[in-house]
Amino acid sequence: xxxxxxxxxxxxxxxxxxxxxxxxxxxLTALASPTVGHLDPTYLQIMDETRQLLRDTxxxxxxxxLAVSGTGSAGMEACFANLVEPGDHVITCVNGVxxxxxxxxxxxxxxxxHPLEIDWGQTYDPRQIADTLKQNPxxxxxxxxxxxxxTGAHQPLEEISRIVHDAGALLLVDAVTSLGGLDLRVDDWxxxxxxxxxxxxxxxxxxxxxxxxxxAALAVMDARTTKVQSWYLDMSMLRNYWGEQRVYHHTxxxxxxxxxxxxxxxxxxxxxxxxxxxxxxxxxxLRAGLEAIDLQYIPQNSLTTLNAVHTPANIDxxxxxxxxxxxxxxxxxxxxxxxKGKAWRIGLMGASSTQSNVxxxxxxxxxxxxxSGATHAAADVYNAA
Amino acid sequence: xxxxxxxxxxxxxxxxxxxxxxxxxxxLTALASPTVGHLDPTYLQIMDETRQLLRDTxxxxxxxxLAVSGTGSAGMEACFANLVEPGDHVITCVNGVxxxxxxxxxxxxxxxxHPLEIDWGQTYDPRQIADTLKQNPxxxxxxxxxxxxxTGAHQPLEEISRIVHDAGALLLVDAVTSLGGLDLRVDDWxxxxxxxxxxxxxxxxxxxxxxxxxxAALAVMDARTTKVQSWYLDMSMLRNYWGEQRVYHHTxxxxxxxxxxxxxxxxxxxxxxxxxxxxxxxxxxLRAGLEAIDLQYIPQNSLTTLNAVHTPANIDxxxxxxxxxxxxxxxxxxxxxxxKGKAWRIGLMGASSTQSNVxxxxxxxxxxxxxSGATHAAADVYNAA
Numbered sequence: 225x226x227x228x229x230x231x232x233x234x235x236x237x238x239x240x241x242x243x244x245x246x247x248x249x250x251x252l253t254a255l256a257s258p259t260v261g262h263l264d265p266t267y268l269q270i271m272d273e274t275r276q277l278l279r280d281t282x283x284x285x286x287x288x289x290l291a292v293s294g295t296g297s298a299g300m301e302a303c304f305a306n307l308v309e310p311g312d313h314v315i316t317c318v319n320g321v322x323x324x325x326x327x328x329x330x331x332x333x334x335x336x337x338h339p340l341e342i343d344w345g346q347t348y349d350p351r352q353i354a355d356t357l358k359q360n361p362x363x364x365x366x367x368x369x370x371x372x373x374x375t376g377a378h379q380p381l382e383e384i385s386r387i388v389h390d391a392g393a394l395l396l397v398d399a400v401t402s403l404g405g406l407d408l409r410v411d412d413w414x415x416x417x418x419x420x421x422x423x424x425x426x427x428x429x430x431x432x433x434x435x436x437x438x439x440a441a442l443a444v445m446d447a448r449t450t451k452v453q454s455w456y457l458d459m460s461m462l463r464n465y466w467g468e469q470r471v472y473h474h475t476x477x478x479x480x481x482x483x484x485x486x487x488x489x490x491x492x493x494x495x496x497x498x499x500x501x502x503x504x505x506x507x508x509x510l511r512a513g514l515e516a517i518d519l520q521y522i523p524q525n526s527l528t529t530l531n532a533v534h535t536p537a538n539i540d541x542x543x544x545x546x547x548x549x550x551x552x553x554x555x556x557x558x559x560x561x562x563x564k565g566k567a568w569r570i571g572l573m574g575a576s577s578t579q580s581n582v583x584x585x586x587x588x589x590x591x592x593x594x595x596s597g598a599t600h601a602a603a604d605v606y607n608a609a
Numbered sequence: 610x611x612x613x614x615x616x617x618x619x620x621x622x623x624x625x626x627x628x629x630x631x632x633x634x635x636x637l638t639a640l641a642s643p644t645v646g647h648l649d650p651t652y653l654q655i656m657d658e659t660r661q662l663l664r665d666t667x668x669x670x671x672x673x674x675l676a677v678s679g680t681g682s683a684g685m686e687a688c689f690a691n692l693v694e695p696g697d698h699v700i701t702c703v704n705g706v707x708x709x710x711x712x713x714x715x716x717x718x719x720x721x722x723h724p725l726e727i728d729w730g731q732t733y734d735p736r737q738i739a740d741t742l743k744q745n746p747x748x749x750x751x752x753x754x755x756x757x758x759x760t761g762a763h764q765p766l767e768e769i770s771r772i773v774h775d776a777g778a779l780l781l782v783d784a785v786t787s788l789g790g791l792d793l794r795v796d797d798w799x800x801x802x803x804x805x806x807x808x809x810x811x812x813x814x815x816x817x818x819x820x821x822x823x824x825a826a827l828a829v830m831d832a833r834t835t836k837v838q839s840w841y842l843d844m845s846m847l848r849n850y851w852g853e854q855r856v857y858h859h860t861x862x863x864x865x866x867x868x869x870x871x872x873x874x875x876x877x878x879x880x881x882x883x884x885x886x887x888x889x890x891x892x893x894x895l896r897a898g899l900e901a902i903d904l905q906y907i908p909q910n911s912l913t914t915l916n917a918v919h920t921p922a923n924i925d926x927x928x929x930x931x932x933x934x935x936x937x938x939x940x941x942x943x944x945x946x947x948x949k950g951k952a953w954r955i956g957l958m959g960a961s962s963t964q965s966n967v968x969x970x971x972x973x974x975x976x977x978x979x980x981s982g983a984t985h986a987a988a989d990v991y992n993a994a
Contacts, residue, residue: 229658229874232867234651236643243860247644255864256641258621259632259814261940266619273614293816294679294841297859301841329840423860429644431678431816431862453838455714456679456686472945474682475628475808477816479640480865482617489614555646560857 237549238576240585241557242373242530243401244423244430245573247483251428254486255479262476270485271466271476277488281403281426281496282418282436284410290466291484292433292457293477296400296421299433301329302457303396303417304367307441309450310334312364315356315393320344321374321560322398326367333453338363344562345375345522345532350383357391364444365394365417370408371401373424374560376532376569377523378406385414394441400424403434404491405503405529405573416441422480425503425529427574428487431480487574503528506577509605510570513586516601517593522567529577531570532563536593541565544592552588579606622934623961625970626942627758627915628786629808629815630958632868636813639871640864647861655870656851656861662873666788666811666881667803667821669795675851676869677818677842678862681785681806684818686714687842688781688802689752692826694835695719697749700741700778705729706759706945707783711752718838723748729947730760730907730917735768742776749829750779750802755793756786758809759945761917761954762908763791770799779826785809788819789876790888790914790958801826807865810888810914812959813872816865872959888913891962894990895955898971901986902978907952914962916955917948921978926950929977937973964991 239246260267279289292302304326308314314335316327319342327339340356342348348368357363366388370379381397388395394416402408405425410418416438423430437445437459445459452458456474465473491499507528511521514533522532535541541558545568548554559567570585586598624631645652664674677687689711693699699720701712704727712724725741727733733753742748751773755764766782773780779801787793790810795803801823808815822830822844830844837843841859849856876884892913896906899918907917920926926943930953933939944952955970971983 229662229877232639232642232655232871234642234645234649234655234867237645237649239644239646241646244644244646244863252641252643252864254617256637257617257619258637259624259629259808260619260622261624261626261629262815264619264622264934264940270617270619277614294683295859295862298679298841301839325840332836332838332840421860423644423863429862429864430647430860431865451717453717454686455710455717456683474680475806475815477680477814477865478629478808479637479814480816480862482619486617492614549649555649 235553238554238581238584240570240572240576240581241555242569242571243421243573245427245571245576247427247429248490248575250490251483251486255429255483257479257482259478262478263470267478268470270481274481274485274488275466277485277492278434281488281491282410283408283412284436286410286436286438288442288459288463289436290462291481292435293474294433295430296419296433298457299419299421299435300326300398301454302433302435302459303419304329304333305452305454305457306445306459307365307394307396307417308333308335309448311336313338313360313362315340315360315363315366317348317368319346319375319377320369320372322369322372326398330367345377347377347379347523347525348384350387353384354387357387357393363391363393365396367396369398371399371406371527371529373401373530375522375563376526376530378525378527381413389414394444401527401530401573404499406527407500410436422484422487425573426487428483431477432484503572503577505609506572506579506582507531509579509602510572510582512605513582513598513602516597517589517595522563529571529573531572532567535566535568539593541568547592548588554585554588620938623939623966623969625955625957625961625966626940627954627956628806628958630812630956630961632812632814633875633960635875636868636871640814640868642864642867644863647863648855652863653855655866659866659870659873660851662870662877663819666873666876667795668793668797669821671795671821671823673827673844673848674821675847676866677820678859679818680815681804681818683842684804684806684820685711685783686839687818687820687844688804689714689718690837690839690842691830691844692750692779692781692802693718693720694833696721698723698745698747700725700745700748700751702733702753704731704760704762705754705757707754707757711783715752730762732762732764732908732910733769735772738769739772742772742778748776748778750781752781754783756784756791756912756914758786758915760907760948761912761915763910763912766798774799779829786912786915789884791912792885795821807869807872810958811872813868816862817869888957888962890994891957891964891967892916894964894987895957895967897990898967898983898987901982902974902980907948914956914958916957917952920951920953924978926953932977933973939970939973
C-alpha cells in the first residue's frame with residue numbers, strides 16, 4: 225500500500241446491476257447539504273417528513289415506520305430481532321439468496337426455523353404455504369421475499385397473507401427490490417413486518433433500511449418477555465427516538481436521511497402509479513430485446529425491476545460483464561448460488577429504469593455477443609406503448 | 610402532516626455540540642460523488658485505501674480494521690457481538706452514558722457483566738481496575754471509554770492495558786470522541802478491540818463506525834464455538850467482504866465510504882500530531898475563556914475534544930442553548946444523566962476545533978450571560994502560543 229492518494233474521482237457508471245441503481249443529481253445534492261445536529265429542530269422536521277413519505281411509499285398507515293441506520297440487511301435483521309424470541313417457530317421461504325439469509329438471521333435470534341425450500345427462481349404456490357403451516361401449527365412468523373434480487377422471481381403475496389393470518393402467524397416480507405418500483409401494499413396485503421433498502425428502486429445511495437411494522441407486530445413486540453438481542457436494532461428504543469419524545473438512542477445518519485427524503489420526494493412527485501408503469505414498460509422492452517437475441521429469463525414470473533437471464537453457453541460471461549463496464553461504462557450483475565457463472569442480473573430500478581438505458585444495454589450486448597435484433601424489438605415495444 | 614414538502618434547505622450551523630461536528634466542503638463534495646457499484650473495481654480500491662488510512666489514524670497494523678456500516682453504536686455492538694459468547698464474564702467501566710450502554714449491549718450478547726461504577730465525570734485509577742480484575746479472575750474482557758462524550762472525562766489507558774493483559778483479559782475501548790482528535794495508539798497501548806464514529810473528530814457525517822481488532826481478539830473470534838448473534842455485524846463475514854476475497858455480504862454504503870476516505874485523507878495531510886496540537890490549543894483557549902466567566906469544568910481530566918461545564922445556577926440553560934442556536938447559529942449540547950439540565954457539552958472536534966469558533970462561542974456566551982472577559986482570556990492563550 226502506497227502512502228500517496230489521488231483525488232477521489234469515481235466514474236459515472238450506468239448502474240444496471242442488482243443495486244445500487246443510478247442516483248439522480250437532486251439526491252446527490254441533497255446528500256451533500258450542510259450537516260446539522262441530529263436533535264436540531266430542522267432535522268427533527270426532516271425525520272417526520274421522511275417517515276410520512278415512507279408510509280406513503282409503503283402504502284401504510286403504520287405508526288412504526290422508519291429508516292434503520294444500516295443497509296437493507298440491517299432492516300432484515302431488525303425485523304427478526306424484534307419479533308423473534310428464543311424458541312419461536314419461524315417458517316422461512318427459501319428460493320434464493322435472501323430466503324437463505326433470512327433462515328440464518330432468524331436462527332441467530334434463537335428461532336426454530338422451518339425452511340420451505342423450492343428451486344431458486346421459482347415462486348410459491350399458496351397451497352405449499354398452507355400445507356407447511358398445517359404441518360407447523362406453532363408457527364409465529366412466516367417470512368417470504370416479495371422480489372428476489374438473486375433470481376428475479378416475483379412472489380404474489382395477497383393470498384399467502386390470508387393463509388398466514390388464518391393460521392394465526394405474522395407475515396414478514398423482504399421488499400428490498402420492490403419498494404418504490406413495483407406494486408407493494410403493506411396495509412391492503414396485511415403485511416406485519418417489511419424491510420427494504422435505499423439503493424434499489426428508491427435510487428438513493430446505499431446506507432439506510434426502511435422498515436414498517438403493523439399494529440399486530442407491535443403488540444407482539446410489546447408482549448416480549450426477553451430483551452431484543454440487538455441494542456442497535458431494538459425498536460422499543462428506536463420508536464422513541466423517531467417518535468414525539470425524541471429520546472436519544474444513537475446519532476442518526478443525518479446526510480443519508482436528507483438523501484432518502486429527496487428520493488421519496490421524487491417518488492411523491494412522479495406518483496407511485498406512474499413509476500410502476502415506467503418500470504413495467506422498460507422491463508417489457510428489455511425483455512423483448514433480450515429474448516430477440518435468444519437470452520432466456522430464469523423465472524416465469526419476472527420482476528419488472530430485476531431481470532435475470534441465462535448466459536449463452538459458449539461465452540465467458542465474466543468477460544462480457546468486464547467489457548460492458550470498460551467499453552460502455554455499464555454495470556450489470558453476476559449470478560449467485562446455483563446461477564454463479566450462468567446468469568446475468570440486469571436491474572432496471574428507480575432512475576436506472578429508462579428507455580435510453582434499455583436501448584444502450586441492448587446495443588452493447590448486440591455488439592459484444594455479435595447478435596442483432598434486440599434494439600429493434602425493444603423499439604417496437606416503445607412504439608406500441 | 611401536510612402533503613406539501615418544501616425544498617430541502619438545512620441551515621449552515623456552527624456545530625459545537627457532542628457531534629456531529631462541522632463537515633468540511635471537501636468531504637461533502639466527496640460524499641456527493643457519483644455512486645458506483647459496491648463491487649466496482651474503483652470502489653474496491655477506495656475500500657482498500659480507506660482501510661489503510663483507518664489503520665494510520667488508529668496507529669495500528671491490525672489486519673482487521675474496517676468501517677462497520679452503521680453509526681458509532683453499531684461499532685460498539687460489533688465489538689461485543691464478536692468477542693462475547695454466552696456466559697463470558699465482562700467488566701464494564703461505568704462513569705457515563707457509554708459505559709452504561711456497554712453493560713447493556715454486553716448483556717444482550719449473553720455476557721455476565723461486572724459493572725465497575727464510579728461517579729460520572731471521574732476517571733479510573735488503575736488500582737481500581739487491578740482490584741476488580743483480582744475479584745473477577747475469570748474475566749474475558751474489560752471494556753472502558755477512552756473519551757466519555759457524556760462528561761468530557763479523558764481516561765489514560767497505558768497502565769490499565771498492562772494490568773488487563775497481565776490478568777489474561779482483552780481490552781475493549783470506546784474511542785468515539787478521541788479518534789482523530791486526541792492521541793490514541795491502538796498498537797502501542799495494546800488495545801484489542803476499538804470502535805469509533807465518523808461524526809466526531811473525523812468531521813465526516815454520521816453513518817459509519819471504524820473498528821479495529823488485534824491478533825489476540827482475532828484468535829478469540831476464531832475460537833468461538835457459537836455463531837455471532839448478529840448476522841449484520843459478524844466479523845467472520847465482514848472480513849471476507851473487506852478482504853482480498855470480496856465475498857458478498859451486504860451492499861456497502863458507497864457514498865459514506867467516499868466521505869470517510871476524504872475525511873481520513875484530510876487527517877493524513879494535516880498529520881495526526883498537528884491535529885492533536887490544534888485540538889489542544891483550542892481547548893486550552895476555550896477553557897481559559899469559560900473559566901474567566903466562572904463556568905467550571907466537570908472532570909479534572911478534561912478531553913480536548915469535548916468540554917463539559919456546569920451551567921450557572923440562576924439561568925435557564927435550555928433557553929441559552931436555544932438562543933445560541935437561533936441568534937448565533939451555534940449548536941452546543943445539553944447534559945445527560947445526572948447532568949441533565951445542569952451542564953453544557955461543548956465539542957471542539959475535527960473541523961469545528963478552530964480559533965474563530967472558540968472566539969465566536971465565547972463572545973456569544975458573554976452577551977447571553979451578560980459577563981465579560983472570556984474572549985480576552987482566550988486571546989491571551991492564542992497570543993502566547
